[in-house]
Amino acid sequence: MNEGWRFHYGDVPEAWYKGYDDQDWEKVFLPHDWSVHMPFRQEYSSGTGYLAGGVGWYRVRFSLPEAYRGKRIRVVFDGIYKNSRIWCNSYHLGKRPYGYSEISYDISELANFGEEDNEISVQVTHTDLADSRWFTGSGIYRKVWLLAEEPVHPALHGIFFRTASVESPDQEESAEVYAGENEKGAFSSDSSEEPSGVDTLEGSVCKTGIAALEDIDGETDTTTLEDYSNEKKHVWRTHIVVQAEFANDSDAACSLQAAFRLLDAKGQEAAAWETPLALAAGESKEIVLEGVVENSHLWSVDAPYLYTLVTELSETHSHWIADTQKVGIRTIHFDPDEGFFLNGKNMKIKGVCVHHDGGCLGAAVTREVWLRRLLKMKAAGCNAIRASHNPHMPELYDLCDEMGFLMIDEAFDEWENPKNKWLTGHNVYPPKHEGYAEDFPQWYREDLTTMILRDRNHPSIALWSIGNEIDYPNDPYCHPLFQTMVGNNDADKPAAEMMYRPDKPNARRLSVLAARLAGIARELDDSRPVTLAAAFPELTSQLGFFDPLDVVGYNYKEHLYEQDHARFPGKPFLGSENSHSYQAWRAVTDHPYISGQFLWTGIDFLGEAQGWPVHGSGAGLLDLAGYEKPEYYRRKAWWSEAPFLCLLTAHADHAKTGEDSGSQRFVQISWNYEPGETVNVYCYASPDLLFTQESEKERKAEQKTDQKIAQMEDQAVDFAQNQPQTSPSARIELFLNDISLGMGSWNETDGRFEWSVVFEPGILKAVCAAGSAQRIDDGNTSDEISGGNVPEEGLSCSLETTGSAVKLEAKVWQPDEAAKLPLAGYTGTKQAYQMLHAASDCPREQKPQEHISGGQTLDAMPYITQVEVSLRDTEGRLASSDDQTISAEVEGGLLLGLENGDLADLTSYTEPWRRTHHGRLILYVRTHAGEPVTVKISCERLEQTISLEL
Numbered sequence: 001m002n003e004g005w006r007f008h009y010g011d012v013p014e015a016w017y018k019g020y021d022d023q024d025w026e027k028v029f030l031p032h033d034w035s036v037h038m039p040f041r042q043e044y045s046s047g048t049g050y051l052a053g054g055v056g057w058y059r060v061r062f063s064l065p066e067a068y069r070g071k072r073i074r075v076v077f078d079g080i081y082k083n084s085r086i087w088c089n090s091y092h093l094g095k096r097p098y099g100y101s102e103i104s105y106d107i108s109e110l111a112n113f114g115e116e117d118n119e120i121s122v123q124v125t126h127t128d129l130a131d132s133r134w135f136t137g138s139g140i141y142r143k144v145w146l147l148a149e150e151p152v153h154p155a156l157h158g159i160f161f162r163t164a165s166v167e168s169p170d171q172e173e174s175a176e177v178y179a180g181e182n183e184k185g186a187f188s189s190d191s192s193e194e195p196s197g198v199d200t201l202e203g204s205v206c207k208t209g210i211a212a213l214e215d216i217d218g219e220t221d222t223t224t225l226e227d228y229s230n231e232k233k234h235v236w237r238t239h240i241v242v243q244a245e246f247a248n249d250s251d252a253a254c255s256l257q258a259a260f261r262l263l264d265a266k267g268q269e270a271a272a273w274e275t276p277l278a279l280a281a282g283e284s285k286e287i288v289l290e291g292v293v294e295n296s297h298l299w300s301v302d303a304p305y306l307y308t309l310v311t312e313l314s315e316t317h318s319h320w321i322a323d324t325q326k327v328g329i330r331t332i333h334f335d336p337d338e339g340f341f342l343n344g345k346n347m348k349i350k351g352v353c354v355h356h357d358g359g360c361l362g363a364a365v366t367r368e369v370w371l372r373r374l375l376k377m378k379a380a381g382c383n384a385i386r387a388s389h390n391p392h393m394p395e396l397y398d399l400c401d402e403m404g405f406l407m408i409d410e411a412f413d414e415w416e417n418p419k420n421k422w423l424t425g426h427n428v429y430p431p432k433h434e435g436y437a438e439d440f441p442q443w444y445r446e447d448l449t450t451m452i453l454r455d456r457n458h459p460s461i462a463l464w465s466i467g468n469e470i471d472y473p474n475d476p477y478c479h480p481l482f483q484t485m486v487g488n489n490d491a492d493k494p495a496a497e498m499m500y501r502p503d504k505p506n507a508r509r510l511s512v513l514a515a516r517l518a519g520i521a522r523e524l525d526d527s528r529p530v531t532l533a534a535a536f537p538e539l540t541s542q543l544g545f546f547d548p549l550d551v552v553g554y555n556y557k558e559h560l561y562e563q564d565h566a567r568f569p570g571k572p573f574l575g576s577e578n579s580h581s582y583q584a585w586r587a588v589t590d591h592p593y594i595s596g597q598f599l600w601t602g603i604d605f606l607g608e609a610q611g612w613p614v615h616g617s618g619a620g621l622l623d624l625a626g627y628e629k630p631e632y633y634r635r636k637a638w639w640s641e642a643p644f645l646c647l648l649t650a651h652a653d654h655a656k657t658g659e660d661s662g663s664q665r666f667v668q669i670s671w672n673y674e675p676g677e678t679v680n681v682y683c684y685a686s687p688d689l690l691f692t693q694e695s696e697k698e699r700k701a702e703q704k705t706d707q708k709i710a711q712m713e714d715q716a717v718d719f720a721q722n723q724p725q726t727s728p729s730a731r732i733e734l735f736l737n738d739i740s741l742g743m744g745s746w747n748e749t750d751g752r753f754e755w756s757v758v759f760e761p762g763i764l765k766a767v768c769a770a771g772s773a774q775r776i777d778d779g780n781t782s783d784e785i786s787g788g789n790v791p792e793e794g795l796s797c798s799l800e801t802t803g804s805a806v807k808l809e810a811k812v813w814q815p816d817e818a819a820k821l822p823l824a825g826y827t828g829t830k831q832a833y834q835m836l837h838a839a840s841d842c843p844r845e846q847k848p849q850e851h852i853s854g855g856q857t858l859d860a861m862p863y864i865t866q867v868e869v870s871l872r873d874t875e876g877r878l879a880s881s882d883d884q885t886i887s888a889e890v891e892g893g894l895l896l897g898l899e900n901g902d903l904a905d906l907t908s909y910t911e912p913w914r915r916t917h918h919g920r921l922i923l924y925v926r927t928h929a930g931e932p933v934t935v936k937i938s939c940e941r942l943e944q945t946i947s948l949e950l
Helices: 366-377 394-401 440-455 508-526 559-568 582-589 629-641 693-709 824-840
Strands: 003-010 024-026 054-062 071-077 083-088 093-095 103-106 118-126 144-149 154-167 205-208 235-250 254-263 270-277 284-293 307-315 317-329 332-335 338-340 343-348 349-353 384-387 406-410 461-466 530-534 552-555 573-578 594-599 645-651 678-685 732-736 739-743 745-747 753-758 763-768 793-798 807-812 863-870 885-891 895-897 912-913 920-927 934-939 944-949
Touching: 071 083, 071 154, 083 103, 093 103, 144 154, 144 559, 154 270, 154 284, 154 440, 235 254, 235 270, 235 307, 254 284, 270 284, 270 366, 284 530, 349 406, 366 863, 384 394, 384 594, 394 406, 406 440, 440 461, 461 508, 461 573, 530 573, 552 559, 559 573, 559 582, 573 582, 582 594, 629 645, 629 678, 645 763, 645 793, 678 732, 678 763, 732 753, 739 753, 807 934, 807 944, 863 912, 863 934, 885 895, 885 920, 895 912, 920 934
Parallel strands: 338 594, 349 384, 349 594, 384 406, 406 461, 461 530, 530 552, 552 573, 573 594
Antiparallel strands: 003 024, 003 054, 054 118, 071 103, 071 144, 083 093, 083 118, 154 235, 205 270, 235 284, 254 270, 254 307, 307 317, 332 338, 338 343, 645 678, 678 753, 732 739, 732 763, 745 753, 763 793, 807 863, 863 920, 885 912, 885 934, 895 920, 934 944
């Protein structure tokens, strides 16, 4: 239900009325974010990207077939920012303040059927521009859909599939999901305890699938549960629980049969359960069925195997599919001493935090845009996503399920008191104090419940987060234990703002709220642990803030890992937000009890700007256009499972690269400098190149010795200075135009080899004699770094001086052939290729049949085609140092915008032109399947126009 909408910017109090004449309003498609259609203005808030909010109205007309009369009709909005009020046929349905919650209303009694149309009117109020610390967008920025069901139906998100345990017939013990703490605080126990207030149907019929595992070429090893023997093929037996709530909205009692069928990836039945279901008129009932899936496939980050759970209802003369959704079988386990386990396999979480915008698209991002971003994250070794700091669009969770990313699903950035919201630049006082806090007391339970019910069937979700940095010092909570408190992001904070004031909210209150929120989460789902991202554990860890948490998340604070692991021996710890530094990653790899880290951030985002004209944050591995930044390749070197090298450079006068996320802004993927200029050259290498098994053992032994000697007794001690200094076993030699510049010196603090080089044009090449699995192809790595076959002499990577732009290049983005990524699990590379292309296609949604499957809508979703544009020199290399203005024209579709990733470019996103940034930009075009679209891309200076038929 995403076409045919009309939009008006500004308040129209009478627009709720069905007969209102909206013919002069703008025609829009959903998702729609009006903020990015406005010009950047310094008078707006730096926190939300210097873009406007205001009041907007949306209206749509639609019809329902006569055959739907008597069915239950529900309208569902995936997200409206914010303060929405909705009417159907002049009847007020309700309001919802929170801009990130799914909103749904039953309109069965208000709807018209047959020839008479229906009208939905939506008022959106976003007048408090400093209501967030990042860009939020404004409007109906996610899709809308209609759900048509029989009078007897599952409750919305009322079917819950969960893994109780996974075992091998040869194992005495099983690996089980979290359902509470065991004797040492680890998150593993059986989940045999029945949920309260539901019917457990011991007499229900249970069928189990008997299909044996096949020998499948190209299988990625998913084992351990998997690793109890040296064999690669294992047979798993899974105990599952299906918890389902059904409603009888008819006027008569009913007696039906409820059946649940679990289909494997080939559509074959793997297991089935069924039970009688009796409901009185108007009654809702929750039932629980337990069963076994033989020969089950496990979901993992390397092999994200998904089943389809089909819910069917039947009575004497009719049968219908009531719900269909993807589910996965997997176990998660957080151990206080050994970290994180997925399916019994110990692994480090390599995660990134992400906000929800897409640059020129604003908050109106679609599945295919996320797919392009996530494929790049996967290629860099990332295996986890933190949805910061709010529930994200449903399609992101679907992609994480399909591609093998773990997730932290996060509910709130503030609770009952507002944080500082920056208006004229980051940490520029005075702040404003608008935002969700004013609605939290009345809405927190419903908003948290909505998130968990919507998302709990996603196997990718490993943790529920109830809040982010709620305990940030003096923002506004404080406590007499600290007369002065300074946060990690408090540069230029006035001294008075750091002082304890007894009239400010007491931080002890946070422990009460944390316990309340954690309790709600467990009521709805006890199969996952609850966490939050703590900002000032120096204080709140003394006030009971950690007591209700199953896993403790620290934002930065790596210097506290060791001492707080000792203070809380029963609590698992995780880096919930971390800098991009090598030492922050070493804090994870050197401490087995730290489950992993989440970088701030994976992708640049609008808002949280330092000050005009910069209108976003450059903390990402990818820029706003989704192109790789220098940090991306550095991180790929540290996270890669295969041998990998990369070269980066920087002006010598920018030698201080620091270790915070913004410090890499001077580093380049380039060998274009002034002749005679001194340039710093850095080479990053993957761990398997740096350390042999013996040197790694020696390094860890040295680390343990140093840790005993150097105890961190003061929080001001520099964490990096307390890390063991080691030298890698590998040696990397640098060549400039085939002349050796010697072996690089190892910088342990920054995890790289370094040289100081006088620039001359040509080819700069680094060669590592260690490693044999993959190599970096020679060529201009300022464009891309790719893999190939490695010769016996070792690995190499290179940068090449490029010339001025002489040619324009444009191509429609598609997933790479066979993906070259382990995304298809058991089904191998051919199926991986098919899966990726299926994921990149936006499916045309079906019109409901006589009996309606859950989630079907009434029209097709438009598709966003992504066109990558670049400038090339005479040799076809990326001309990253010669930016030009590019213009675009679209026939048959809609140009949504051009994005170059330059956070200081104030060109309005409504303009059909923009300068490239580092030689590139991307343009987004809305298309529909089967409708021809022509895109013309021009560069006036190059006197060139490219025409693409989409």
